[in-house]
Amino acid sequence: MTRNVHRPVGLAQLSLVNTAPPELVGVAAQAGFDFIGVRVRPVTPTERPYNLQPGSAMLRETLSRMQDTGVTVRDIEFLLLDGSDQREAWLPMMEAGQALGATSLTVAGADSDSARLVHTLARMTEDGRGFGITPTLEAISYQPVASIAQAADIARQAGCRIVVDTLHFHRYNGPGAAAQWEELRANADLVPLLQLCDGPAARPGSREALVVESRSERAVPGEGEFGLVEAVAALPVSLPVSAEAPSDRRVAELGELGWARMLKSGVDAVLADAATRREPGTLHAAASK
Template sequence: MTQNALPPFSLSQLTALDHNPPQLVGLAARTGYSHAGIRLLPAAPGGIAYPLMDDDALLAETLAVMADTGVRIFDLEMIRLDAGFDPARYGRFFEVGQRLGAQCILVAGDDGERARLIDAYGRLCEAARPYGLCCDLEFMPWTAVVGIGDAIEVVSAVRADNAGVLIDALHLDRSGGSATDIARVQREWLHYAQICDGPAERPTTPEGLIHAARCERLLPGEGAIDLDGIWRALPRELPVGVEVPNDIRAPQLGAEGWARAALEAARAIVSRAPTGKN
């Protein structure tokens, strides 16, 4: 990657959650993204997801649109680690991810028993490794992996070569972290980061945090999150997931208008960053 080149940008599923995988890939292609991330399993019970593991026709359509457009799949959402986690349940998930050429799985930690969570995460990494998939643990302030320090503790305990820490700018800010905390994350644990913005005023309840994260994100540069500081601290070549759901503004602009605006705003932030973390 040359000094002035920008990293790959991936259209995250949450930015256009109503688009199924082939539709999302097509949207990414039309609006300038090189990659897309797709949600195969719901973020919450009953939530929207597109289980390609159970729909061969939709999987074939997704692969066909990828071939036609050149857009690749970057990450798969999402596997949640709860008290009863069993990696054997996810064999078909891994197989589909491999067929799609995905690189990473987004992982959430729900088990409040830290030793059991670490064990589950280690077993997930081991199960996903043969499929070429990294397991990126995303800290979120309403989960058992609240902040960046919790994610570092879990990943460092496992010591798997496909383990990682996913830094979402919103969650870093809302969990009380800052750009300076990124120096604590080993370079090999960073596979991608997610960009968006948010207002200076932070929600004070779990319900408020969840709603803001899923429904009210701002375009990069519109809010008060220190995105310039975060991207100065991250590797310049690190792929960027553009995750900017907004239930009011996205419909006003339309899916293409919102996805294009989100990409333009993300590129503006990343282009200002120097080489960054090595």
């Protein structure tokens, strides 16, 4: 008989990128999420910046709402490692993350020099120990580090971890694409968080279209063709999952809370489906490979 292990379910900041963290806590709580991810550094020049540095009014308000609702912060984001010295960027991020109680900081690899990227991540990982935060390298389908195999190899050398985003997992079509499922299972021990979204099987035809899809055109988990049940089943049963599914159109139609509730329903349905398909005795098979 299988044990009913609680799996924390979160709401990623990108799903409601224009919702400030204090309000995001409230929306997440009303929609039934356990935690949120927070952008402590904007990714694009047009994004609204959120000042969550120690001593800031927004940090105080966010912490107050977390205490009131029980919603926690598990991960912070986002830094694109491009080969330059970005220590002055990641240290304040880690300070904010520590204040929020986060344990991971998501980064992506835009540096085509893998040896230099390993060095950067190793240095970042060492800095993170003082804040209780571990960098998690995300494979992005349109960046130099695009596959699970690449991300895992770099992370093992640097001593950090990887985060898996189902959009980029399914959009990768480079060398070794057919082995993505095998790589996911083989590196499950590196994964602290699975980000869920959905979409059509067909890959957008240009890098620009991939970026648009990634930032503003994702679908509710379970309503597309990504095979999310298989992704969930490939990883340990208690692994936290996060809904990362931005959709400018549907947020405008449904409102922030309406969209968050739709995402939560989608994630719950995927997890329930995965639970019914999981065979007894295989709950931790992925982690043991």
